[in-house]
Amino acid sequence: MQRDESVKTPLSIQEQPELVLIELLFYAYRDFVSDPDVVLAKFQFGRAHHRVVHFVNRHPGMRVADLLDILKITKQSLGRVLKQLIDTGYIEQVPGPVDRRQRLLYPTAKGRALDQRLTEPQAERIRTALEPLGPEGRLAAERFLRLMIDPSERDKVAQMIEQ
Amino acid sequence: MQRDESVKTPLSIQEQPELVLIELLFYAYRDFVSDPDVVLAKFQFGRAHHRVVHFVNRHPGMRVADLLDILKITKQSLGRVLKQLIDTGYIEQVPGPVDRRQRLLYPTAKGRALDQRLTEPQAERIRTALEPLGPEGRLAAERFLRLMIDPSERDKVAQMIEQ
């Protein structure tokens, strides 16, 4: 044997045709999530803040636990980011009117505006991507992505997206 | 006004139809990248190791600079992860035969095997997602993702995926 046993042949899409979509997902997501970075930098926020602001804007009045379930992180991880957003006036906490243990999360006007600025470049990327595809192409892309979600999460996600 | 001016209405898909795809991308990618975590944990590796092992297996003999360009990170960030993979025998460095400044990266047999184990659950997720879609659906999903990549990167990515 040589130095060790270094492998010279690439793992090819012939042996593993799913590599095409695996890598397209990587490259597409890499560029997609980088869009809001410019805006975030101006506010001294990171991508974690973006995710929180986004979902609170999409689901005003959601509980902290709901947010944790969407993001699939721990409350300690969420803690700092959420605190910063509250302290700087982008998100508000309101005690649950029924269950007063809950701290329902609402965006402020400032928080709504920030989310819209963050969403804008991503929406633009999507619009131009969809343009050449037509309605059927769009539907197919949607169907594919839905099927990529864990089956156990699919219904919940479908509901959240509808609103 | 009340407490502050908390916004009660959700940012809706009616005002911003692209939200559907924005969120589907988030949820799909969230679950997609979590697949290899079980395997990675057994090896005491993280997602960063996965990415490196993956691209070196796909492009044996690639330069460090090529890897940085794909991952869009700095060499210092890559450094630690790459060193661990070399020290533990998953990746090998070979001086470039033409330009001896280069350290060409190759997977070892061990590195190839690891990549295949990591890819397996992702490939399985994709196969079952594609099944109900048919060939046209698959093509549409591929087209969409390609168009989501930065235009300046598209040709390079297309070439890398072909091999």
Next chain:
DNA sequence: AAATTTATGTCAGCCATATTGACATATTTT
């Protein structure tokens, strides 16, 4: 041949975001 550029690596420190575990408080449910 000397100077410059390139490819890579390394040291040091910093930051963002994630983790686990333990514990505290208020409130609701049993």
Next chain:
DNA sequence: AAAATATGTCAATATGGCTGACATAAATTT
């Protein structure tokens, strides 16, 4: 009254990014 729940917090730790500075070897340019 006791137990469970929703949330928050303290502390320590890990991972994976970053910047900046500097080092080395080899290729390229002058």
